[in-house]
Amino acid sequence: MTFDLLSVSRRYRGQARDLHREHVNPKWMDAMGLIGFDKEYVRALGCALWDSEGNRYLDMIGGYATCNVGRNHPDVCKALADFVTSQSASMVCFDAPLLAGVLARQLKGRIGRDLDRVFFTNSGTEGIEAAIKFARCATGRPTILHESGSFHGLSTGALAINGCSSFREGFGPLCAHSRNFPRGDLSALEAHLATRDVAAVVMEPIQGKGVFLHPHGMIAEASQLCAKYGTLLVIDEVQTGLGRTGSFLAIDQEGDVRPHMVVLSKGLSGGQVPVGAVLCRADVWGRVFSRLDRAIVHSSTFHMNGLAMAAGLATLAIIDEERLCERATLAGARLRAGIDSIATQSPFISAVRQRGLMVGIEFAAPESLRLRLAWKVTQALDPNLFVQAVTIPLMRDDRILTQVAGHAIPVLKLTPPLVINDEEIDLFTAALARAVRALEDSGGPAWTALSGIARNAAERRWSALRSRLGSEPLPTGTHRDG
Numbered sequence: 001m002t003f004d005l006l007s008v009s010r011r012y013r014g015q016a017r018d019l020h021r022e023h024v025n026p027k028w029m030d031a032m033g034l035i036g037f038d039k040e041y042v043r044a045l046g047c048a049l050w051d052s053e054g055n056r057y058l059d060m061i062g063g064y065a066t067c068n069v070g071r072n073h074p075d076v077c078k079a080l081a082d083f084v085t086s087q088s089a090s091m092v093c094f095d096a097p098l099l100a101g102v103l104a105r106q107l108k109g110r111i112g113r114d115l116d117r118v119f120f121t122n123s124g125t126e127g128i129e130a131a132i133k134f135a136r137c138a139t140g141r142p143t144i145l146h147e148s149g150s151f152h153g154l155s156t157g158a159l160a161i162n163g164c165s166s167f168r169e170g171f172g173p174l175c176a177h178s179r180n181f182p183r184g185d186l187s188a189l190e191a192h193l194a195t196r197d198v199a200a201v202v203m204e205p206i207q208g209k210g211v212f213l214h215p216h217g218m219i220a221e222a223s224q225l226c227a228k229y230g231t232l233l234v235i236d237e238v239q240t241g242l243g244r245t246g247s248f249l250a251i252d253q254e255g256d257v258r259p260h261m262v263v264l265s266k267g268l269s270g271g272q273v274p275v276g277a278v279l280c281r282a283d284v285w286g287r288v289f290s291r292l293d294r295a296i297v298h299s300s301t302f303h304m305n306g307l308a309m310a311a312g313l314a315t316l317a318i319i320d321e322e323r324l325c326e327r328a329t330l331a332g333a334r335l336r337a338g339i340d341s342i343a344t345q346s347p348f349i350s351a352v353r354q355r356g357l358m359v360g361i362e363f364a365a366p367e368s369l370r371l372r373l374a375w376k377v378t379q380a381l382d383p384n385l386f387v388q389a390v391t392i393p394l395m396r397d398d399r400i401l402t403q404v405a406g407h408a409i410p411v412l413k414l415t416p417p418l419v420i421n422d423e424e425i426d427l428f429t430a431a432l433a434r435a436v437r438a439l440e441d442s443g444g445p446a447w448t449a450l451s452g453i454a455r456n457a458a459e460r461r462w463s464a465l466r467s468r469l470g471s472e473p474l475p476t477g478t479h480r481d482g
Ligand SMILES: Cc1ncc(COP(=O)(O)O)c(C=O)c1O
Pocket: 064, 123, 124, 125, 126, 128, 151, 152, 153, 154, 204, 208, 236, 237, 238, 239, 240, 265, 266
């Protein structure tokens, strides 16, 4: 019998959630079920998804900002198909894969900044891990500095510079030599740098968790401080890069920033194949790969795999041909105007933060006593809950995917594919207006849905605790890395 992928998909159609519940991650299935996101998607194109019942959805998450060129862009699909059907010699390992050389050259051509070496990875996290290692090796210093609220991935190295404590809980002790400074605080940064034990400062140009932008000029000043104290600057463009904010890199809009490394991933392969890249100054690279016997002192088996390289090359061509950086600026402005007009009328929206197609809508306690009480009750039940009063109706009533911007952060986040058109933007803003207006009815469906979820979540937590207490002793102390 010959293997046929399509018949496997047909045979198991409708069973995805059960399979995951049984074999993969039942907790994730519970979470998706609670907020009504437990769909089985079977087709995707551009910003659209279709479920197994033929319903169409508008994707405002964009695969965590991986689908910049739109889902299943025909040129990415063709590049992948061409690569597979051409019987290319992939994964030889003891060779110089052609497409990796071409992609490295093309990335350097777009980024410049004397970043002359490209190290490919399979993810953003791996890029950050590489940057941490390269920085320590090149400087001989131990400490890696990061901003509060940062997110750079979840492997132990990347987690050590993760500014969201919820991700670290239970996984310590992590690297002792990481420190953080308050987001945007240049004097705190300088105080750390002055100790001269800091190998690198790792920064996101715009923090993904909460969509926090830096004051204009701050990153350029941080860059100068790094130069003054001999510290390397690592710019994490995993989420902001590849046109997302209206320029190829977000730091292209930040003035004179001179990074020693730039980390890319997510949008580099058109949302199809794991990929990442660290662009690195030649002198830094030379101190890591310093001798013949260290030629692959940092590496990973799949890091230059042909599928990722082919998808990467197609993606760069699409970004140029379809002028997606410009598109992100224009579409972002339209989206922003729509959201601003909703925000000015809503007692719940306290701020809108946006650059290009990276948008955060922040919610806060309203002034009216009646609504403030409803807000406080929800916050007390669970600080992660409130924004779900917007994501749930958007999904339930309008089939639109949106997400909360981070743990206990009352921010709705949007990172749609950069190919989103005006009609889709207007459809989204009309739906958002309805969902936000419904919040003003404190006895209305949004709040009823919320209290239902809160009760449900609390019951689950309680029954989990009860069964744990019944079956095994609770640990006497849990380590929580600072
Ligand atoms: C800014 C940033 N850095 C690093 C990462 C980690 O990337 P990955 O999930 O591909 O490992 C992410 C993922 O969301 C990110 O947003």
